Amino acid sequence: MAVRSEPAAIRAATGTGNGLRHHQLGMALLAAALVFAPLVLYPVFLMKVLCFALFACAFNLLVGYVGLLSFGHAAFFGTAAYAAGHAAKVWGLPPELAVLFATACSAVLGLAFGWLAIRRQGIYFAMITLALAQMLYFFYLQAPFTGGEDGIQAIPRGRLFGLIDLANDLVMYWVVLAVFFAGFLLIYRTIHSPFGQVLKAIRENEPRAVSLGYDTDRYKLVAFTLSAALSGLAGGTKAIVFRLASLTDVHWTMSGEVVLMALVGGLGTVFGPIVGAAVVVSLQNYLAGLGHWVTIVQGLIFVACVLAFRRGIVGELARLVGKPL
Amino acid sequence: MAVDDAILETEGLSKEFRGFLAVKNVHLRIRRGTIHALIGPNGAGKTTCFNLLTKFLQPTAGRIRFEGRDITALRPAQVAKLGIVRSFQISAVFGHLTALENVRVALQRERGESFDFWRSHSVLRAYDGRARELLAAVGIEAMAEVPAAELAYGQKRALELATTIALEPALMLLDEPTAGMGREDVGRIAALIKQVAKGRTVLMVEHNLAVVADLSDTITVLARGEVLAEGDYAQISADPRVREAYLGSEEG
Numbered sequence: 001m002a003v004r005s006e007p008a009a010i011r012a013a014t015g016t017g018n019g020l021r022h023h024q025l026g027m028a029l030l031a032a033a034l035v036f037a038p039l040v041l042y043p044v045f046l047m048k049v050l051c052f053a054l055f056a057c058a059f060n061l062l063v064g065y066v067g068l069l070s071f072g073h074a075a076f077f078g079t080a081a082y083a084a085g086h087a088a089k090v091w092g093l094p095p096e097l098a099v100l101f102a103t104a105c106s107a108v109l110g111l112a113f114g115w116l117a118i119r120r121q122g123i124y125f126a127m128i129t130l131a132l133a134q135m136l137y138f139f140y141l142q143a144p145f146t147g148g149e150d151g152i153q154a155i156p157r158g159r160l161f162g163l164i165d166l167a168n169d170l171v172m173y174w175v176v177l178a179v180f181f182a183g184f185l186l187i188y189r190t191i192h193s194p195f196g197q198v199l200k201a202i203r204e205n206e207p208r209a210v211s212l213g214y215d216t217d218r219y220k221l222v223a224f225t226l227s228a229a230l231s232g233l234a235g236g237t238k239a240i241v242f243r244l245a246s247l248t249d250v251h252w253t254m255s256g257e258v259v260l261m262a263l264v265g266g267l268g269t270v271f272g273p274i275v276g277a278a279v280v281v282s283l284q285n286y287l288a289g290l291g292h293w294v295t296i297v298q299g300l301i302f303v304a305c306v307l308a309f310r311r312g313i314v315g316e317l318a319r320l321v322g323k324p325l
Numbered sequence: 326m327a328v329d330d331a332i333l334e335t336e337g338l339s340k341e342f343r344g345f346l347a348v349k350n351v352h353l354r355i356r357r358g359t360i361h362a363l364i365g366p367n368g369a370g371k372t373t374c375f376n377l378l379t380k381f382l383q384p385t386a387g388r389i390r391f392e393g394r395d396i397t398a399l400r401p402a403q404v405a406k407l408g409i410v411r412s413f414q415i416s417a418v419f420g421h422l423t424a425l426e427n428v429r430v431a432l433q434r435e436r437g438e439s440f441d442f443w444r445s446h447s448v449l450r451a452y453d454g455r456a457r458e459l460l461a462a463v464g465i466e467a468m469a470e471v472p473a474a475e476l477a478y479g480q481k482r483a484l485e486l487a488t489t490i491a492l493e494p495a496l497m498l499l500d501e502p503t504a505g506m507g508r509e510d511v512g513r514i515a516a517l518i519k520q521v522a523k524g525r526t527v528l529m530v531e532h533n534l535a536v537v538a539d540l541s542d543t544i545t546v547l548a549r550g551e552v553l554a555e556g557d558y559a560q561i562s563a564d565p566r567v568r569e570a571y572l573g574s575e576e577g
Contacts, residue, residue, distance in 0.1 A: 020446075190442040194433055194449055197422075201430045204419035211379065211417070212431050212492060213405035215438055222440045 020192070022323055026271055027188075034177055043173040044241075049281045050180040051238040056261040056273030057187050058230035063259075064268030065191055066223045067203035068118070071126040072133030073258050075113065076106040076228040078140065078250025080235030085152035085245035086145055095158045095166060095240050099179070102236030103229050109136075110228020111221070118220045130252065137250045151246030155239055172241060179237050183230050188270060190226065199223055260298060264305055266312025269325055275313050332357040332496055332526050333378070333409070338387035340373055340550075347373045349550040351387070355496070360518075360527045362537045364561075365547035366570055371530040372414065374547070375500050378528075379411045380404045391496070406434075408495035414504055416481040420474035424465060424484050427473050428456040431491035459487040463517055479510035483517065490521050497522075499529040503536055515539060538562075546570065 037046050055077055062068045080102035087098035117128040140146045147153070157166035166172045190196050201209045202216050209216050239245040248254065257280065265276025280298070287294050309316045318325040333355040340348040348370040355361045363371050376382040378389060380401045389397050396404055405411075419427050432452040460466040463483040468476055473484055482502060489497055502518060503511045515536045518527065522540075531537050537544060538558045546553040546561060548570040554561055561567055 186443070189445070192446040193442045193444050194436065194446070195440050195442040195444070197426065197430060197433065197446070197449065200422060201419045204421055205417050207381070208413065208417035208419065209430070210381075210401045211405055211411045211413070212488070213402050213410075213434050215400070215402040218438065219440070222442070226442065 022325070023188070023270060026325065030271070030274070031181070034180075038170060038173055043169040045281075045285060047169075047173055047176045047241045048238075048285075049278050050176050051234050051241065052258075052261060052281055053274040053277035054180050054183045054237070055231050055234035056258055056265065056277045057184055058227045058234060059258045060262045060267060060269075060273040061187050061190065061230070062223060062227040063262060064272075065196060065203060066199045066220060068220060068224065069122075069126045069259075070117070070129040070224075070227075071252075071255050071259070072113065072129035072131075073227075073231055074250050074252060074254035075129075075133035075136045076110055076231035077235035077238075077254060077258075078245070078247075079109055079136070080106045080232035081239035081245035081249040082140065082146050082152060083232075084236035084239040085155045088158060088240065089152060089155050090145075093158075094162055095160055095175075098158075099233065099236040099240060102239070103232040106232020106235065107225055107229035110225040110232075114221045114224030114228065118217055118224065130255070133250070133255060134252060137247070137252070140250050141247060146245070146247075149247065151244060151248075152239075153244055155243040155245065157240055157243065166240070176237060176241060179233065183233050184274075187230065191270070195219070195222070260302055262312075264301065264312055266315030266318070266325075269312065269314040269318060271325055272312050272314035279313070330357045331355060332392060333528070334390045335378070336388045336390075338374070338377060338389065339385050340370075340377055340382060341385040347550050348377060348384075351547070351550075351552055353545060353552075355526060355528055356543070357526055358524070359542040360522050360529070360540050362541035362544045363528065363530045363547060364532070364534070364537055364544060365553070368549075369547040370550040371547055372500060373550075375411060375498055375530060379409060379498060405492075408492075409498065410489050410492050410494035410496075411498035412485050412489055412500055412502065414500045416478065416485050418473035418476070418481050418484050418488070421472055423470050423472055424460060424476065425453065425456050425469040427484055428459050428488050428491050429453070431488045432456060434492060456491070459491050460484075462490075462521070463487045464513075479506060479513065482506070482510070482514055486514075486517060486521060490525075494525065496526045496528065499527060499531075501530050501532060503531065503533050511536060 059073050062070055083105040084098045084102035087093040087101045088095060093101065113129065113132050116132065117125050120128055141148060157172060159165050160175060164171060166175060198214055198219055202219055206216050235249060261276035261280045262273050264279050265274065266272030283297060284294055287297055305312065311319060314325050331354045335351055335353045338348060338351040339346065351374065363374060365371055373382065377384045380399055384397065388395060391407060391409060396407065419430060429449055429452045432455055433449055457466055457469060460469055463486055465480050465483050468480060473481060476484060503514050506514065511533060519540060541558065543555065544558060544561045545555045546567050553570055554564045554567050
C-alpha cells in the first residue's frame with residue numbers, strides 16, 4: 001500500500017482516541033435512520049440487512065483490526081442458525097435463549113477453529129479457515145438434525161421473555177434492531193479498548209508487538225473467538241427472523257459474501273460493513289429477477305471495488321473528510 | 326557490585342539451518358551497564374544471534390542465561406517480559422497508530438496481558454503524560470499526533486527507541502540502529518543511544534564502525550557464525566584476523 005503519499009488515508013484508518021465525536025454523530029444518525037426506516041422499507045428486508053450487517057461487522061473486527069482474513073466465517077453464522085433453529089423448534093426454547101445458545105455454540109467453535117488457524121499467517125490462515133468450514137459444511141450436509149438439503153424449516157419465533165409475541169414483523173424488527181446495536185456497540189467498544197489497541201499493533205507489526213512482550217497468539221485467539229461469537233449472534237437471529245436455517249448459511253459462498261460486504265463498505269472502518277451489507281443485500285433483493293446473473297453483478301462490483309475504490313465506500317468517504325469513520 | 330556482573334550469557338550457542346551452521350558455538354558475556362557491539366561482515370550471523378537471544382529463533386544447541394536464569398526454553402513474549410527488548414533492522418513502528426499511541430502500546434503492557442475488550446479506551450489516557458515525556462526524550466514530541474507511517478526515517482527510528490525504553494528494559498538489543506541513515510541522522514541516533522543507555526545494558530549490531538568506536542565498551546567480532554575476536558575498539562582494530570575478515574569479505 002502506498003501509505004506515505006496519502007496521509008489523509010492513514011489518518012482515516014487510524015482510530016485515534018481524540019477523534020471519536022464524529023463516531024457518536026454517525027451512530028446517532030444510524031440509529032435515527034433505522035428507527036424510521038420501517039416507515040419506508042419492508043421490516044423483513046431491513047432485518048435481513050441488520051443480520052448481515054452484524055455478521056459483516058463481526059468479520060471486520062478480525063480482518064480490519066487484527067489483519068486476519070478468515071475465509072470460513074460461514075461456519076459460525078451457519079452453526080448458529082442451526083443451533084438456534086434446533087433449540088427453538090425441537091427443544092422449544094424461547095427465542096432469547098435459542099439465540100444465546102447459538103452464540104455460545106459459535107463461540108466454542110470459534111475457539112477451536114481459531115486455535116488451529118492462528119498458527120499460520122496470511123493466505124495459509126485463510127485456507128485453513130476455509131478448509132475447516134468446508135469440513136463442517138459436509139458434516140451438516142449429512143447430520144440428521146440439520147435436515148440436509150431441506151434445512152430446518154418453520155422455526156417458531158416464539159415469545160420474547162415469554163411475553164412479547166414476535167410473529168409480527170415490526171415487533172421482530174425492534175428486537176433485531178436492539179440485537180444489532182448491542183453487537184455493534186460491543187464491537188465498537190472492543191476496537192477502542194486497550195485490548196483493541198494491542199490488536200491494532202498486531203495488525204501493524206506482529207513481530208514488534210511480540211518484542212514488546214505481547215503474547216500475540218492469545219490476543220488473536222480472543223479476537224477470533226469474539227468475532228465468531230458475534231457472527232453466531234447474527235446467524236442465530238437470522239434463523240429466528242426467517243424461521244429457516246439451511247445449507248446456504250454454512251456454504252462457502254456465505255463466507256465469500258461477508259468478505260464482499262466488508263470490502264464494499266470498507267475494511268477496517270467502523271460503519272463500512274453496515275453500508276456494505278446494505279448494498280449487497282439490496283442488490284440481491286432487487287436483482288433477484290436476474291437469477292444467476294446476480295452472482296455476475298456481484299462479481300463485477302467486486303472487481304470495480306478492487307480497481308477503483310479499494311478503501312470501500314466508507315473508506316473513501318473517510319479519506320475525503322479526513323477522519324476515521 | 327556483584328561478583329558475577331554478566332546480565333546475559335550464552336554457552337555454546339548454535340543455530341543450524343538445514344545443514345548450514347549460521348551460528349557456531351558462540352559464547353557471549355554481556356556485562357551489566359555496558360554497551361556491547363556485535364560486528365562482522367555480512368552473513369556473519371549477527372542478526373541470527375539476535376533472533377536466538379530474543380527467542381524469535383530456537384537455538385539448535387547451547388544455553389542462554391539472563392540474570393542467572395536459563396531462558397533457553399522461553400517464548401519471545403516471555404523473554405520480552407523479563408526485560409530483554411529488541412529493535413529490528415527495518416524500523417519497526419505501528420504505522421497507522423500515532424507516535425503517541427506507539428509508545429503507549431509499550432506503556433500499557435504494565436497492565437499485564439489484559440483481554441478487557443469491554444473497557445473504554447480512556448483508561449489509556451493515564452499513560453499519555455509518560456508517553457509524551459518519552460517522545461520528548463528522543464526529540465519528536467511535536468509529532469505525537471502524527472501516524473508513525475508519516476514520520477521521516479530518522480524520526481521512526483527515534484520513535485522505535487522511545488517505544489523500546491518505555492518498557493524500562495534491563496537489556497536493549499538494537500539491530501543496526503543507524504542502518505540506512507544519512508550522516509546527520511546517524512549522529513543524532515548515536516547520541517540518543519548514548520543517552521538512553523545510561524543505567525541500562527545495550528547489545529547492538531552495527532555496521533557503522535565510527536558509531537561502534539564511539540559508543541561501545543566491548544566489541545565482539547563474528548565471522549562465519551563464530552566469535553573471531555573480542556575486546557575494546559583499540560584491541561579489535563589492531564587485530565589482524567579482524568582486518569582479514571573484513572577485507573576478505575569485501576574482496577569476495
